[in-house]
Amino acid sequence: MKKTIFENMPDMDKARKRVDSIKTIYYDYKPSKELIDRFSGKYAYIHTHGCQANVRDEETMMGLLESIGMIKTDDPSKADVAIINTCAVRENAEDKVFGEIGEFKNLKAKNKNLVLMLCGCMVEQKHIIEQTLERYPHVDVFFGTHNIQDLLKLLDEYITKKSRYVDVSSFEGNIIEKMPVTRIDNYKAFVNITYGCDKFCTYCIVPYTRGKERSRDINDILDECKILVDEGFKEITLLGQNVDSYGKDLKNGVTFAQLLEEVAKLGIPRLRFLTSYPSDFKDDVIDVMAKYPNIMKYLHLPIQSGSDDVLRRMGRRYTSEEYLNLVSRIRAKIPNIALSTDIIVGFPNETYEDVKKTIEVSLKADYTSAYTFIYSPRKGTPAARLVDNVPYEEKSKRFRELVSALEVNFEKHSKEMVGNVYEVLVDGESKKNKELLSGYTETNKLVHFKGDSSLVGQIVKVKITESHLHFLVGELINE
Numbered sequence: 001m002k003k004t005i006f007e008n009m010p011d012m013d014k015a016r017k018r019v020d021s022i023k024t025i026y027y028d029y030k031p032s033k034e035l036i037d038r039f040s041g042k043y044a045y046i047h048t049h050g051c052q053a054n055v056r057d058e059e060t061m062m063g064l065l066e067s068i069g070m071i072k073t074d075d076p077s078k079a080d081v082a083i084i085n086t087c088a089v090r091e092n093a094e095d096k097v098f099g100e101i102g103e104f105k106n107l108k109a110k111n112k113n114l115v116l117m118l119c120g121c122m123v124e125q126k127h128i129i130e131q132t133l134e135r136y137p138h139v140d141v142f143f144g145t146h147n148i149q150d151l152l153k154l155l156d157e158y159i160t161k162k163s164r165y166v167d168v169s170s171f172e173g174n175i176i177e178k179m180p181v182t183r184i185d186n187y188k189a190f191v192n193i194t195y196g197c198d199k200f201c202t203y204c205i206v207p208y209t210r211g212k213e214r215s216r217d218i219n220d221i222l223d224e225c226k227i228l229v230d231e232g233f234k235e236i237t238l239l240g241q242n243v244d245s246y247g248k249d250l251k252n253g254v255t256f257a258q259l260l261e262e263v264a265k266l267g268i269p270r271l272r273f274l275t276s277y278p279s280d281f282k283d284d285v286i287d288v289m290a291k292y293p294n295i296m297k298y299l300h301l302p303i304q305s306g307s308d309d310v311l312r313r314m315g316r317r318y319t320s321e322e323y324l325n326l327v328s329r330i331r332a333k334i335p336n337i338a339l340s341t342d343i344i345v346g347f348p349n350e351t352y353e354d355v356k357k358t359i360e361v362s363l364k365a366d367y368t369s370a371y372t373f374i375y376s377p378r379k380g381t382p383a384a385r386l387v388d389n390v391p392y393e394e395k396s397k398r399f400r401e402l403v404s405a406l407e408v409n410f411e412k413h414s415k416e417m418v419g420n421v422y423e424v425l426v427d428g429e430s431k432k433n434k435e436l437l438s439g440y441t442e443t444n445k446l447v448h449f450k451g452d453s454s455l456v457g458q459i460v461k462v463k464i465t466e467s468h469l470h471f472l473v474g475e476l477i478n479e
């Protein structure tokens with residue numbers, strides 16, 4: 001077995017620390033001639049699990065690999081460098097990654113030169129690195145979410161030293177600007193505004209895997225957005241684990257509402273943002289949303305639970321009443337807004353009554369969609385240490401009850417859309433049927449309709465003719 005160089009190993013205690021030592025670094029790595037000679041014209045494959053933050057990281061990594069002449073491929077069997085970009089938010093996300101690593105064993109046997117790299121949130125956990133090093137000798141390089149800017153350097157080290165390599169630093173994190181980017185989509189783009197999270201909800205691993213909450217300078221954000229507008233992008237989504245905290249650490253007085261307004265003024269046809277934290281969401285954001293027609297009237301506002309006891313134990317910093325008051329204030333100024341949410345069922349010792357409250361509050365909030373999860377204990381988080389008295393089967397039963405109740409509401413909203421005309425940003429051919437196009441409405445509803453592929457990337461008007469639970473069918477309105 002090859003020897004392993006341990007440059008940095010992750011450490012949850014270090015990851016938990018919050019010392020204010022964030023630096024902004026402008027990327028300027030110059031790859032060696034040997035690296036370029038070795039990889040130029042070769043194929044790079046990246047598979048991403050998890051959230052939009054990971055998707056945006058994939059775009060940076062592909063940008064870096066293309067900068068040494070590599071060619072992007074969607075076919076892992078063609079790959080000379082393959083990266084699995086992992087997610088640690090729930091156990092089933094990790095199980096999928098282990099399955100995928102297993103599949104690479106054969107590919108690696110066929111192509112001895114294939115370099116297999118593992119990155120993302122999962123490798124921020126020491127036990128995962130140890131387990132993977134032992135069980136999967138065909139994984140060559142591990143690098144963390146704070147080590148992405150070192151990708152080319154790591155590749156260089158790996159080929160020169162011919163050792164397995166682990167470089168996963170646990171610290172608050174820095175901000176790296178001006179890294180190359182290869183966008184996955186030609187019309188829709190993600191733009192990071194903050195990295196990391198300081199909320200430490202008791203169930204969540206993200207603050208440990210992504211570091212301290214840190215905001216990019218407004219000028220760097222606006223520069224990235226201006227390029228997207230100039231390149232003809234139609235939609236920008238501003239990204240942060242908690243966008244409402246934008247600017248707090250910069251201490252220059254710039255707020256999320258101001259940033260949102262500045263981006264809206266650049267004239268991108270569609271502007272969205274993710275994710276909002278209820279008690280940090282300020283009313284000035286509602287005013288900016290109401291003022292600019294290009295800010296989509298859609299808001300993802302995770303509630304997690306409708307029970308105040310569970311919310312308190314989750315470390316969420318609001319009550320269900322405060323949440324619903326916020327929803328009322330939003331609806332008062334933006335009556336046509338669509339709300340979506342995240343809900344966790346089965347937090348340790350949650351009662352059936354708690355879940356009933358979640359259903360009740362969800363129906364009052366009147367969501368048009370929701371992401372629902374069964375609680376998954378994450379090693380090292382406070383909730384994982386709690387003794388839980390609820391069996392998994394009971395949690396699944398309650399989960400199904402919640403989902404059925406929510407679906408009735410979603411269907412009601414979808415049915416109300418039938419007969420009306422909506423603007424849809426055309427993504428491409430529909431995945432269900434190649435004869436159809438598909439895209440999303442302002443309120444993030446998926447619509448399938450007949451149309452010419454020349455419409456891809458345009459915003460068109462579609463009249464809704466049928467509603468289904470997870471999508472709508474419509475017909476193009478020719479103007």
Ligand code: SAH
Pocket residue numbers: 089090203204205206240241242275302304342343344373374375376377378
């Ligand atoms: N920053 C965002 C998203 C974080 S992760 C937010 O605060 O909402 C996305 C979602 O995964 C969370 O909203 C939560 O609903 C879910 N989640 C996080 N940790 C989880 C866990 N341990 N078990 C189950 N679901 C979890």
Ligand code: SF4
Pocket residue numbers: 197198199200201204205206207241242277
């Ligand atoms: Fe996780 Fe809570 Fe931070 Fe969201 S706000 S990323 S749920 S700790």
Ligand code: F3S
Pocket residue numbers: 049050051052053054086087088089120121122205206209210
């Ligand atoms: Fe997963 Fe990391 Fe995102 S844990 S949800 S990929 S921040």
